[in-house]
Amino acid sequence: MSNLFNYTKEELEKYFLEIGEKKFRATQVYEWLYQKRVYDIDMFSNIKKEIREELKKQFNTDFISIVDRQDDLLTHKYLFKLKDNEYIEAVIMKHDYGVSICVSSEVGCNMGCAFCESGRLKKVRNLDVYEMVEQIILIEEDLKVRISSVVIMGIGEPLDNYDNVISFIKIINDAKALSIGARHITLSTCGIIPKIYELSKLPIQINLAISFHAPTDELRSKLMPVNKVYSITPLIQAIKDYLQVTSRRVTIEYVMLNNVNDSVMYANTLADLFKGMNIYVNLIPYNETNHLEFSRSSKKKINIFYDTLKKRGINVTVRKEFGSNIDAACGQLRGRKNI
Numbered sequence: 001m002s003n004l005f006n007y008t009k010e011e012l013e014k015y016f017l018e019i020g021e022k023k024f025r026a027t028q029v030y031e032w033l034y035q036k037r038v039y040d041i042d043m044f045s046n047i048k049k050e051i052r053e054e055l056k057k058q059f060n061t062d063f064i065s066i067v068d069r070q071d072d073l074l075t076h077k078y079l080f081k082l083k084d085n086e087y088i089e090a091v092i093m094k095h096d097y098g099v100s101i102c103v104s105s106e107v108g109c110n111m112g113c114a115f116c117e118s119g120r121l122k123k124v125r126n127l128d129v130y131e132m133v134e135q136i137i138l139i140e141e142d143l144k145v146r147i148s149s150v151v152i153m154g155i156g157e158p159l160d161n162y163d164n165v166i167s168f169i170k171i172i173n174d175a176k177a178l179s180i181g182a183r184h185i186t187l188s189t190c191g192i193i194p195k196i197y198e199l200s201k202l203p204i205q206i207n208l209a210i211s212f213h214a215p216t217d218e219l220r221s222k223l224m225p226v227n228k229v230y231s232i233t234p235l236i237q238a239i240k241d242y243l244q245v246t247s248r249r250v251t252i253e254y255v256m257l258n259n260v261n262d263s264v265m266y267a268n269t270l271a272d273l274f275k276g277m278n279i280y281v282n283l284i285p286y287n288e289t290n291h292l293e294f295s296r297s298s299k300k301k302i303n304i305f306y307d308t309l310k311k312r313g314i315n316v317t318v319r320k321e322f323g324s325n326i327d328a329a330c331g332q333l334r335g336r337k338n339i
């Protein structure tokens with residue numbers, strides 16, 4: 001038996017056609033689940049009893065569960081327990097323009113980024129589609145808010161769980177489901193090059209963010225082992241090709257690590273790499289943890305790095321800080337609870 005929240009509308013339409021029904025039944029199911037928020041198949045009153053019985057044989061609407069929530073003024077951090085007793089996290093941030101969520105895509109992560117708390121927890125498995133969708137539904141119901149933007153930047157490398165993440169994006173973007181506009185969906189990857197090419201062909205024009213963090217192969221390979229396989233030169237080419245196909249600006253994420261990647265020399269090297277490209281660099285003050293040896297760059301150093309990029313004609317912002325009081329850096333809640 002499979003979870004109904006795993007299915008895109010097209011997949012459900014196909015299912016209904018296969019059982020000799022009309023495909024609009026898929027829209028009816030979507031309306032119950034996502035608009036009326038009714039999860040008991042017996043209550044789908046505009047669908048004939050025989051079809052509901054058939055649906056119940058094939059599908060369930062089981063939920064993952066919220067086991068912990070930490071609150072700050074503008075941030076809420078959730079810990080979820082999955083059916084197989086694994087744990088994942090999501091973080092909610094309230095902005096003046098709406099409410100955003102950072103969702104996880106895997107249990108643990110195999111990418112091993114040196115500065116990342118989640119990298120210490122090896123990948124156990126991919127998340128199913130429903131486990132990503134339900135992070136949003138459960139939080140919307142818990143906080144009584146509507147989530148208007150989604151960042152796939154929690155635990156896990158989304159392009160390492162490509163098919164499920166793409167189905168998740170199709171579902172949350174669907175007007176009959178959560179109707180989150182493509183421009184409000186951001187996927188963040190550490191740079192799995194072949195999948196970036198695949199993503200460029202996706203008809204839904206989401207935002208792409210690349211976790212870059214170091215402008216030389218030597219340093220990037222130390223911080224992000226993925227660079228030993230997908231190094232800077234082909235990664236920049238992939239970003240250029242992505243820009244050409246999609247005409248969408250790409251975000252370059254750069255976490256500011258004290259005395260590691262925050263010198264003026266590195267700022268200049270970064271500017272050389274991205275000169276003339278339609279990108280913007282997002283400088284992220286590092287959230288320090290108890291476990292890892294890195295520390296956050298000072299405000300002064302971040303400002304100098306910022307100014308250097310700016311003078312070189314690179315669009316740059318410093319990420320507004322959220323949730324450092326409640327362990328909002330990815331993986332930290334899970335680590336703190338010794339799970």
Ligand code: SF4
Pocket residue numbers: 109110111112113116117118119154155156157190211330
């Ligand atoms: S930063 Fe992202 S890709 Fe790297 S180890 Fe952490 S969760 Fe994985």
